[in-house]
Amino acid sequence: xxKVVEVENLVKRYKELVALDHFNLEIEEGEIFGxxxxxxxGKSTTISCILGLLKYDKGSIKVFGKTMDASSxxxxxxxxxxxxxxxxxxxxxxxxxxxxxxxxxxxxKALRKQYVEEAIAFTGLEEFRKFQPKxxxxxxxxxxxxxxxxxxxPKLIFMDEPTVAVDPQSRNKILExxxxxxxxxxxxxxxxxxxxxVEQICTRIAIMDQGxxxxxxxxxxxxxxxxxxEMIQAEILDAADDLIDKVKExxxxxxxxxxxxxxxxxxxxxxxxxxxxxxxxxxxxxxxxRVYSELPTLNDVFLEITGKELRD
Amino acid sequence: MFWHLYKCRVKILLHNKYLLFWIGxxxxxxxxxxxxxxxxxTEKSESLETIGVVVTxxxxxxxxxxxxxxxxxxxxxxxxxxxxxxxxVSYASYEDAMNVVSEDEADGxxxxxxxxNGIDMSLxxxxxGMNETILKNMINTYxxxxxxxxxxxxxxxxxxxxxxxxxxxxxxxxxxISLNAKNMDIYNQYYFALFAMTCMxxxxxxxxNTEHCQADQSTVAVRRAxxxxxxxxxxxxxxLAAVTIMELLxxxxxAYLVLVLGVDLGNRYGLIAxxxxxxxxxxxxxxxxxxxVIKGKQSAKEGIxxxxxxxxxxxxxxxxxxxxxxxxxxxxxFNRINPAAIISDxxxxxxxYDDLSMYVRCIISMGxxxxxxxxxxxxxxxxxxxxxx
Ligand SMILES: Nc1ncnc2c1ncn2[C@@H]1O[C@H](COP(=O)(O)OP(=O)(O)OP(=O)(O)O)[C@@H](O)[C@H]1O
Ligand SMILES: [Mg+2]
Numbered sequence: 201x202x203k204v205v206e207v208e209n210l211v212k213r214y215k216e217l218v219a220l221d222h223f224n225l226e227i228e229e230g231e232i233f234g235x236x237x238x239x240x241x242g243k244s245t246t247i248s249c250i251l252g253l254l255k256y257d258k259g260s261i262k263v264f265g266k267t268m269d270a271s272s273x274x275x276x277x278x279x280x281x282x283x284x285x286x287x288x289x290x291x292x293x294x295x296x297x298x299x300x301x302x303x304x305x306x307x308x309k310a311l312r313k314q315y316v317e318e319a320i321a322f323t324g325l326e327e328f329r330k331f332q333p334k335x336x337x338x339x340x341x342x343x344x345x346x347x348x349x350x351x352x353x354p355k356l357i358f359m360d361e362p363t364v365a366v367d368p369q370s371r372n373k374i375l376e377x378x379x380x381x382x383x384x385x386x387x388x389x390x391x392x393x394x395x396x397x398v399e400q401i402c403t404r405i406a407i408m409d410q411g412x413x414x415x416x417x418x419x420x421x422x423x424x425x426x427x428x429x430e431m432i433q434a435e436i437l438d439a440a441d442d443l444i445d446k447v448k449e450x451x452x453x454x455x456x457x458x459x460x461x462x463x464x465x466x467x468x469x470x471x472x473x474x475x476x477x478x479x480x481x482x483x484x485x486x487x488x489x490r491v492y493s494e495l496p497t498l499n500d501v502f503l504e505i506t507g508k509e510l511r512d
Numbered sequence: 513m514f515w516h517l518y519k520c521r522v523k524i525l526l527h528n529k530y531l532l533f534w535i536g537x538x539x540x541x542x543x544x545x546x547x548x549x550x551x552x553x554t555e556k557s558e559s560l561e562t563i564g565v566v567v568t569x570x571x572x573x574x575x576x577x578x579x580x581x582x583x584x585x586x587x588x589x590x591x592x593x594x595x596x597x598x599x600x601v602s603y604a605s606y607e608d609a610m611n612v613v614s615e616d617e618a619d620g621x622x623x624x625x626x627x628x629n630g631i632d633m634s635l636x637x638x639x640x641g642m643n644e645t646i647l648k649n650m651i652n653t654y655x656x657x658x659x660x661x662x663x664x665x666x667x668x669x670x671x672x673x674x675x676x677x678x679x680x681x682x683x684x685x686x687x688x689i690s691l692n693a694k695n696m697d698i699y700n701q702y703y704f705a706l707f708a709m710t711c712m713x714x715x716x717x718x719x720x721n722t723e724h725c726q727a728d729q730s731t732v733a734v735r736r737a738x739x740x741x742x743x744x745x746x747x748x749x750x751x752l753a754a755v756t757i758m759e760l761l762x763x764x765x766x767a768y769l770v771l772v773l774g775v776d777l778g779n780r781y782g783l784i785a786x787x788x789x790x791x792x793x794x795x796x797x798x799x800x801x802x803x804x805v806i807k808g809k810q811s812a813k814e815g816i817x818x819x820x821x822x823x824x825x826x827x828x829x830x831x832x833x834x835x836x837x838x839x840x841x842x843x844x845x846f847n848r849i850n851p852a853a854i855i856s857d858x859x860x861x862x863x864x865y866d867d868l869s870m871y872v873r874c875i876i877s878m879g880x881x882x883x884x885x886x887x888x889x890x891x892x893x894x895x896x897x898x899x900x901x
Contacts, residue, residue, distance in 0.1 A: 214900065248901050251738045253727050255897045270896030273740040281738045287731035291527035292520070303516040304739035348735070 203265065204229050204356055204387045205250060210259035212245055212411075219245045220256070221411040227389060227404075232382050234402030235391040236498065238508075242411040243391040244284055247358050250389075251281060263356070277305055280354030280386075284361045286345045288333050295320065295329040298347050305352035319351035322377060339370035346374065350381060357381060359390045363397060375401050395498035405498070409506050423496050426504040427454075429469040430496070432477055435489030436463050443486065450476060513741065514749045521721070521753035531716055536761040539710045540768055543703060547773045550699045562600045563643045564618035565590075568609035571626060577603040579624055583631055589654050598650075610636065619643040622651065630658070700777060703769060704859035705830050707784070710765060711791035711855050712821050717754040718799020719817055722889070723810050725750070726803075728898045730810070743894050751796060751886070758792035783862045783871060790875050791855045794882045798851060800889035821852070828852035851881050 205227040212220040219242045227233045235243050248254040252270045261268045263275050288297045298316045306312040323343040363371045406416040439458045447456045452470030467473050474493050481488050569576045581587050593599040609621040621636040637644045723729045727737040769775040802817040829836030847853040858874035
């Protein structure tokens with residue numbers, strides 16, 4: 201597998217504000233790479249730098265193994281962008297917009313026509329092809345924004361929070377679409393501050409905050425980095441303090457608490473925790489209701505790495 | 513690629529209601545308004561009566577009529593005016609003539625004086641109305657012509673006839689301007705000022721084009737900058753598209769004036785077309801220039817640009833009639849460099865002068881301005897990396 205994007209020690213300042221602070225990133229061909237970070241962490245700035253649109257202070261950027269610059273037209277022709285802010289012409293219809301942006305990449309008229317049709321079908325905009333963007337709902341507009349970015353069948357696609365302000369149904373359609381694009385051979389860089397999305401579709405994830413790349417890996421690898429393992433909750437009507445103390449003695453438990461008729465047991469890593477806890481209840485004649493286990497989320501990972509919640 | 517960009521830009525501009533209103537609809541409304549205002553004026557002047565002229569002389573014992581007939585040129589002028597029904601000519605002694613004028617039985621008295629090489633004439637009025645003004649203009653025209661005739665007669669008698677012909681044709685043009693109520697020529701300068709203003713408004717298109725070309729100004733510009741399309745191709749194709757739209761709107765405006773309102777713009781359509789083309793190039797380039805030199809948000813740029821353009825238009829007399837003449841006296845250089853003044857001079861010269869020297873000078877000035885503004889704009893627009901997005 202070859203490296204599609206290589207970013208080394210990238211530093212970008214907006215006046216005093218350091219938006220990217222010695223940022224490093226490598227993306228392999230065929231990945232759906234997630235760039236996860238809270239608002240203002242520098243995701244969009246990273247993308248603009250990689251696209252060669254933004255001046256940066258230090259560092260180097262390579263795309264498809266070649267140094268990326270504003271005039272790297274041979275690289276740009278294989279890239280697609282779906283920006284965080286919708287970028288379409290209000291004066292053109294859905295179809296005209298897609299045709300316009302596709303035409304910046306594809307000269308051949310017949311081929312372009314075919315590509316535009318495919319993009320319209322891909323984003324499910326068939327009924328709306330004659331609509332002006334102003335007449336589209338938020339979700340449809342996002343889909344148009346995507347169609348404009350991918351119609352020319354790029355090998356590398358940047359998607360900067362394409363699902364912001366989209367209802368769950370449209371969001372799922374978009375996520376499925378992204379996976380399909382990936383199956384068809386495109387490498388995708390996907391930014392978001394929704395960890396669920398990133399968990400759902402990304403093959404590898406970088407967690408960034410304040411312009412730094414804090415952790416990188418598959419979601420399993422990321423979760424392995426932190427000491428928290430699963431958390432088991434059990435509905436118990438009445439738990440004595442000594443019971444809780446006994447729970448704390450069990451293997452791998454590092455914290456146990458009783459809140460609102462729920463016993464919450466936090467584990468470090470370890471196997472068979474649930475079975476062991478249920479056995480413990482039986483042996484001690486504790487009557488319990490529902491018991492369920494929660495695995496750590498990326499939010500937990502983020503919390504542990506940065507000391508703050510991912511969501512604001 | 514170039515034509516793809518060009519075609520799409522034409523489409524985009526044609527769908528921009530704001531631009532279409534200010535550059536397309538607004539001048540048409542203004543033109544209609546002019547037309548209505550002028551029709552009212554001319555309706556009033558249609559009630560003009562024939563101008564009463566009493567010819568007399570201060571020379572003692574001389575009959576004014578006999579004196580008049582001695583000077584063939586003057587006599588045929590007077591007779592022609594009478595035949596055409598513009599003048600009602602009578603002859604009287606000096607005293608009687610003054611009485612006639614003071615009692616308002618005639619609009620003016622034409623007092624003839626014999627001189628060494630002909631006659632001199634002066635006008636005596638009682639009032640200062642429209643009739644008096646026209647009479648004065650006619651006599652001045654004749655006086656000017658007479659001098660030429662005399663000069664020609666002395667230096668080149670053979671050419672005399674053609675000189676007289678020419679002068680008469682000039683007088684008759686003048687007659688029409690002043691007297692024929694159906695003819696709108698005298699108001700043409702307003703329509704030509706309207707053309708100038710429309711071309712200046714082309715700056716709005718240029719400004720919009722720069723917004724879509726600078727990645728720190730709009731999201732579509734970011735998307736375009738991320739594509740492999742060369743900036744130069746974008747700028748040139750879209751500049752051309754802007755000028756195309758300008759020409760289209762201009763043709764519609766002119767056609768509306770001529771075909772719908774029946775305005776007589778003369779027959780120098782070629783000159784008008786060339787002027788509108790070069791002026792559109794300049795107007796659009798002005799917008800590009802504002803788009804790249806003013807920093808800040810698009811709305812701020814629009815505001816500043818509009819203010820500057822209206823100010824230049826104001827100084828060029830496109831809003832208050834005699835502003836340009838005030839500047840012409842105080843600081844004539846400014847009228848030579850103010851783009852609005854150059855454009856309006858260019859159009860004005862088409863309707864005012866047969867001679868093309870002013871027209872040519874204006875076309876060249878506009879060309880120089882366009883090259884300057886466009887060069888600066890292209891240099892800035894070619895930049896492809898931004899400090900902020
Ligand atoms: N044009 C700019 N001028 C000054 N500061 C900027 C500019 N653009 C971004 N910043 C700052 O740089 C930092 C990184 O911004 P960036 O837009 O890259 O974040 P992000 O991760 O994309 O955030 P979001 O999730 O809100 O899109 C933020 O602190 C932001 O305020
Ligand atoms: Mg962002």
